[in-house]
Amino acid sequence: MAYVDDFPTDARIVRWNMAVAFLALGIGGLFGMIQALHRTGIFRGFVSSADYYTVLTGHGVLLALVFTIFALCGVFTWGVTRSLDRPLPSPRFTMGWFVLMLVGAAMAAVTIIGGLVPSMPFKADVLYTFYAPMQAHPAFYIGLVLFIVGTWLAGVDWFRAYWQWRGDNPGERIPLQTFMVLVTMLMWYISSAGVAVEVLFFLLPWSLGLIESVDPLLTRTLFWYFGHPVVYFWLMPAYFIWYTILPKLSGGRLFSDPLARVVFVLFLLLSTPVGFHHQYVDPGIPEGFKFIAMTNTMFLLLPSFLTAFTVVASMEHGARQRGGEGRLNWLRKLPWDEPAFAGCALAGLMFAAGGFSGMINAGMNINYLIHNTLWVPGHFHLTVGTASALTFMAAGYWLFPQITGNRLRFRSLATIQPYVWFIGMTLMSNAMHRAGLAGVPRRTAEPQYDTVSFQGVVGGISEMRLQIAIGGTILFLGLVLFLIVIFGTWLGGSGNDSLRVNSSIPAPLSGPEHSPKILDNLKLWTAIAVVLIALAYGLPLWALVSDGLLAPGSPPIPV
Amino acid sequence: MEIHRYEKIWTAVALLLIVGFIATVTYGTVGAGVKMVDDSGGTVDAGSLGDTEFGDPGVTQVGENQYEVHVVARQFLFQPGTTSPIRVPANSEVTFYVTSADVVHGFEVAGTNINVMVIPGQVAEITVRFDDPGQYGIVCHEYCGAGHHTMAGQLVVVPEDEYEGGS
Numbered sequence: 001m002a003y004v005d006d007f008p009t010d011a012r013i014v015r016w017n018m019a020v021a022f023l024a025l026g027i028g029g030l031f032g033m034i035q036a037l038h039r040t041g042i043f044r045g046f047v048s049s050a051d052y053y054t055v056l057t058g059h060g061v062l063l064a065l066v067f068t069i070f071a072l073c074g075v076f077t078w079g080v081t082r083s084l085d086r087p088l089p090s091p092r093f094t095m096g097w098f099v100l101m102l103v104g105a106a107m108a109a110v111t112i113i114g115g116l117v118p119s120m121p122f123k124a125d126v127l128y129t130f131y132a133p134m135q136a137h138p139a140f141y142i143g144l145v146l147f148i149v150g151t152w153l154a155g156v157d158w159f160r161a162y163w164q165w166r167g168d169n170p171g172e173r174i175p176l177q178t179f180m181v182l183v184t185m186l187m188w189y190i191s192s193a194g195v196a197v198e199v200l201f202f203l204l205p206w207s208l209g210l211i212e213s214v215d216p217l218l219t220r221t222l223f224w225y226f227g228h229p230v231v232y233f234w235l236m237p238a239y240f241i242w243y244t245i246l247p248k249l250s251g252g253r254l255f256s257d258p259l260a261r262v263v264f265v266l267f268l269l270l271s272t273p274v275g276f277h278h279q280y281v282d283p284g285i286p287e288g289f290k291f292i293a294m295t296n297t298m299f300l301l302l303p304s305f306l307t308a309f310t311v312v313a314s315m316e317h318g319a320r321q322r323g324g325e326g327r328l329n330w331l332r333k334l335p336w337d338e339p340a341f342a343g344c345a346l347a348g349l350m351f352a353a354g355g356f357s358g359m360i361n362a363g364m365n366i367n368y369l370i371h372n373t374l375w376v377p378g379h380f381h382l383t384v385g386t387a388s389a390l391t392f393m394a395a396g397y398w399l400f401p402q403i404t405g406n407r408l409r410f411r412s413l414a415t416i417q418p419y420v421w422f423i424g425m426t427l428m429s430n431a432m433h434r435a436g437l438a439g440v441p442r443r444t445a446e447p448q449y450d451t452v453s454f455q456g457v458v459g460g461i462s463e464m465r466l467q468i469a470i471g472g473t474i475l476f477l478g479l480v481l482f483l484i485v486i487f488g489t490w491l492g493g494s495g496n497d498s499l500r501v502n503s504s505i506p507a508p509l510s511g512p513e514h515s516p517k518i519l520d521n522l523k524l525w526t527a528i529a530v531v532l533i534a535l536a537y538g539l540p541l542w543a544l545v546s547d548g549l550l551a552p553g554s555p556p557i558p559v
Numbered sequence: 560m561e562i563h564r565y566e567k568i569w570t571a572v573a574l575l576l577i578v579g580f581i582a583t584v585t586y587g588t589v590g591a592g593v594k595m596v597d598d599s600g601g602t603v604d605a606g607s608l609g610d611t612e613f614g615d616p617g618v619t620q621v622g623e624n625q626y627e628v629h630v631v632a633r634q635f636l637f638q639p640g641t642t643s644p645i646r647v648p649a650n651s652e653v654t655f656y657v658t659s660a661d662v663v664h665g666f667e668v669a670g671t672n673i674n675v676m677v678i679p680g681q682v683a684e685i686t687v688r689f690d691d692p693g694q695y696g697i698v699c700h701e702y703c704g705a706g707h708h709t710m711a712g713q714l715v716v717v718p719e720d721e722y723e724g725g726s
Contacts, residue, residue, distance in 0.1 A: 050705035127702050131663045133679060134704070216663060216679050258560050280595060282676045283683035284602070287588075287595045294584055298577045305573035309566055364584045365593040368672045372665050372700040439669035441700035446708040451644075452669050452696020514561050543598075552602045552680030557662050559704065 003402040003503045009091045010081045011403040013098060017074030021067050022486055028062035029479040031055045036472025039447060040465035052445035053125045054115030060128030061112060066105045071392040072237040073154050076181045080158045082503050083177035084165040088157050097153035104146030111140040125559040132219045133554035141204040148192055155185035173512040174520050176257055177244050183264040184236040186526050191229030191272045198222035206556055213553025217284045218544045224275040232271040234384045238391040242311045242344060244505055249341040250318025250334055254508035255310045258515030266303040269529050270296055273536030280367045289540045290364060297362040304355055311348055343394025343418035347387050354382030357433060375436020378429045386425050393482050400486055401501055406493020414485045420478035428471025431464040596675045600682030603658055613658055624650060630657045632664035632677045634704045640697050640712030647689060648722035654686040665700035668714055689716045
């Protein structure tokens with residue numbers, strides 16, 4: 001029995017979430033290619049340099065928020081219902097959060113795209129960080145609020161399913177996938193409160209003219225309170241896939257369930273009290289708080305290091321089950337021609353590289369070298385742009401047959417697609433990192449100036465530009481291949497094929513019975529997380545608001 | 560809880576690496592004396608910069624080899640910097656005070672450690688040494704509006720004996 005037969009209503013909501021996610025990925029990816037060609041000066045015929053920022057805003061919002069979070073909602077809905085073996089409690093409630101998120105995302109997207117259409121009265125060329133006092137149309141902020149509230153309700157839905165299950169299964173350990181979903185959502189509730197306060201209490205009333213001014217540093221600090229944990233909201237579903245699906249795809253089973261739980265608890269504790277590492281070079285924030293954020297950030301590397309171990313160990317176990325031998329020769333026995341496996345494995349490999357470039361970002365005084373340069377998008381195209389995005393695509397290859405009842409179509413395209421993405425990203429990202437070292441700024445339509453010459457540390461600037469443009473184009477090609485496979489599978493199948501994949505997950509080598517029960521004490525971990533945040537943010541936020549909530553104030557400056 | 564021996568080793572090495580990173584950054588702060596921009600520049604009313612030392616921005620000599628440079632960033636230029644270069648002598652210690660008259664900007668002197676956010680209401684203070692003559696490009700590295708990519712400037716470090724005052 002396929003998942004779609006066991007849970008037809010839930011399969012539908014998973015499908016719709018994934019469909020919205022992948023449509024956003026398609027549009028956002030097209031914008032990305034336009035940017036790669038434009039800023040390198042290879043081709044500037046798509047948009048003017050002023051409209052570049054509309055495209056850039058669309059790229060950021062559609063990919064970093066809409067794509068990732070809808071994909072998360074699809075994957076998590078599947079994981080909760082599968083691992084609890086029960087449907088979500090109320091289809092109507094489920095439809096409610098999905099529609100709310102969709103309406104919010106559509107409002108924000110239409111407002112952004114309005115920047116390209118002169119006759120449309122609204123604009124939101126504020127990038128996905130929307131720093132005040134640059135002001136977007138109020139519809140942009142309202143859309144964001146609806147979207148975030150929708151994600152909160154989705155979390156409520158998964159918690160309700162868990163509580164019902166708990167009623168029937170007192171004393172049992174929380175199934176791993178549900179545990180991961182709940183911990184991720186707790187992290188999200190704590191951290192998205194920052195952006196909710198920023199938008200609801202400051203930016204929205206300010207854009208509507210209800211308050212005259214806002215404090216740009218305070219709103220910016222609230223954004224980054226949310227802005228780092230949001231990257232874990234992208235990554236934790238990828239980890240969820242690496243821990244629970246990838247071992248099976250490799251032909252084996254998860255190495256350790258207890259350590260998977262430890263890793264997710266560490267993310268809950270450490271994801272939020274680190275936001276100041278995005279503000280290392282901000283004035284107005286004492287150095288001590290930056291230092292605290294730096295140490296917390298470095299310790300946040302630990303769960304990712306542990307994940308690297310468990311994921312590789314699980315893959316090795318799988319390869320040895322398939323007859324792999326030798327110190328490294330087992331690598332050959334992995335199913336590199338299975339797109340779901342290859343996508344996850346290549347995503348993990350790139351994440352390792354992205355982790356190392358992230359350590360430079362995290363290095364406080366080292367950050368002077370690369371802050372707001374092209375290094376930074378070079379870094380996060382390895383993390384969210386590959387570790388998350390390629391993993392979600394890989395999961396799509398495996399999940400779409402199960403949520404549609406159709407066999408995967410265009411298998412040969414699917415087989416090469418993860419490699420196409422990997423090659424495109426290797427070209428683009430290495431060049432972006434090197435250009436960043438030379439000081440080339442990010443977020444600009446034309447990083448070519450009469451008065452500034454950038455000295456390449458490794459390689460020349462024109463060679464870097466070429467690699468970025470070629471890499472960006474190859475990435476878009478990879479995206480088109482992916483969309484052909486996914487929507488071909490969904491729309492082109494008959495619905496009664498016998499599937500080659502199923503949702504059963506083999507038990508881990510070391511199961512939850514080997515871990516202390518305290519790991520499942522979600523209240524305890526949430527309380528500790530809140531205390532850590534109070535320590536990291538209490539004093540600096542107090543200092544920012546003590547001179548007046550809205551002071552030093554700035555009136556809105558419409559885009 | 561049972562942890563595999565290799566995993567214990569791996570975790571120990573990972574922790575060692577993390578502590579090593581923290582030590583490196585701490586050395587940069589304490590040993591090499593790399594100071595982060597902080598709240599020492601104070602706050603300012605972005606709407607009335609004219610009443611402050613930003614009313615007439617530019618280079619001021621404050622000691623034998625010490626200079627202060629006040630810079631206002633606004634859509635889409637640096638004052639001074641864009642229409643005329645910022646001029647300081649070689650072998651000098653220069654403190655920059657940078658603020659914004661409108662939206663958030665960036666102040667990056669390409670090829671140096673000068674790289675700060677420029678936030679309305681806040682004054683970014685950063686002190687650097689220029690030992691040798693040279694020319695540097697100044698870039699606004701935070702998106703600040705439709706003309707963001709045109710916002711740039713120049714910093715010229717002139718030989719000490721040729722210096723005739725700032726901007």
